[in-house]
Amino acid sequence: MSPTDASADAGTAPVTDAGTCTNPGPAERRTAFDAGPSAADADPVRGSDADPAWGSDSEDTLDLRLPDEFLALIANEAADTGEERCGEERRGEHGMAGPGSAARARGDLLDRVADWGPVVTPVGVFHLVPVQAEQDLPLISRWMNDPTVAEFWQLSGSRSLAADHVHAQLAGDGRSVPCLGVLDGTPMSYWEIYRADLDPVARHYPARPHDTGIHLLIGAVTDRGRGLGSALLRAVADLALDKRPACARVIAEPAMRNTPSVSAFLSAGFRFSAEVDLPDKRAALMVRDRCLRDLM
Structure with missing residues (x-):
């Protein structure tokens, strides 16, 4: 569960609670692998999304490794539908390769973030590009050592700290995908797109199957405070909803004291x-x- 959104730009928007909504269909159907967390170790949740039934007993699978049979099934289905490709992904204008083949062999729990493609935003053409560790870690580590970023991500110091954080995701089962945010061909932000319903954070809120989470930092000081964060957050959230039909919600959990980040999310339609x-x-x-999404 990573610290979130250290350097999104500040925005001004009232704090609102539009309530919850239902989205019948695949996103509402639980399986043995999408089951919600147990209330046994959940912290209290205050807010309109609190579920009175959350205290019921259910098996907690959040920290269990996904069974090999399930991961093999995902990989086989992807191959049968032509979604699997050999070799590494081409990474657009930035020219970097996509996730390693080992991660692909275990299946993809996020509907192939590498294939989401570029999107036109009010601030330019934006592309989420999965991290290639050896090439991208010097840049990511430099961003993590920015004082504003370090306050919330707590990964400042030697490059090994950021490397361990990123490698843990790249070596995982695909429930979290670290990416560079490339704006008009220039890497300028770091993102983590993750399955919130399969993450330990789901113990602390009423998670729903296929909830997609976002962590974000804006790298350069000159890119902060001028609307970039809000525009890109909206674009990435809408990409997740467009590319993940089973996902009914995109969530984030910035620190309450990180006022610029919270404001950016509000301005982005969260x-x-x-x-x-x-x-x-x-x-x-x-x-x-x-x-x-069409109302906010």
Whole structure:
């Protein structure tokens, strides 16, 4: 569960709670692998999304390794539908390769972030490009050592700290994909797109199957405070909803004290849902709902 959104730009928007909405279909159907967390070790959640039934007993699978049979099934289905490709992904104008073949062999729990492609935004053409560790780590480590970023991500210091953080995701089962944000051909931000319903954060809010989470930092000081963060957050949240049909919500959990980040999410069409106590911070649970995306 990474610290979130250290350097999104500040925006001004009222704190609102638009309530919850339902999206019938695949996103609402639980399986043995998408089951919600147990209430046994969940912290209290305050806000409109709190679920009175959350205290019911259910098996907690969040920290269990996904069974090999399940991962093999995902890989086989992808191959059968022509989604698997050999070799590394071409990474657009930035010219970097996509996730390693080992991660692909275990399946893709996020509907192939590498294939989401570029999107036109009000601030330029933006592309989420999965990290290639050896090439991208010097840049990511430099960003992590920015004082503003370090305050929230706590990965400043030697490059090995950022390397361990990124490698853990690249070597995982695909539930979190670290990316560079490339704007008009220039890497300028770091993102983590993750399955919030399969992440330990799901213990602390009423997670729904296929909830997609976002972590973000804006690298350069000159890119902060001028609307970039809000525009890109909206673009990436909408990409996740467009490319992941089973996902009904995109969520984030910036620190409550990170006012610029919370404001950026509000300006990007997220709603403030609740305050949650996470192990490392008091967080604002921000939600962008599929069924409200045209209204916010």
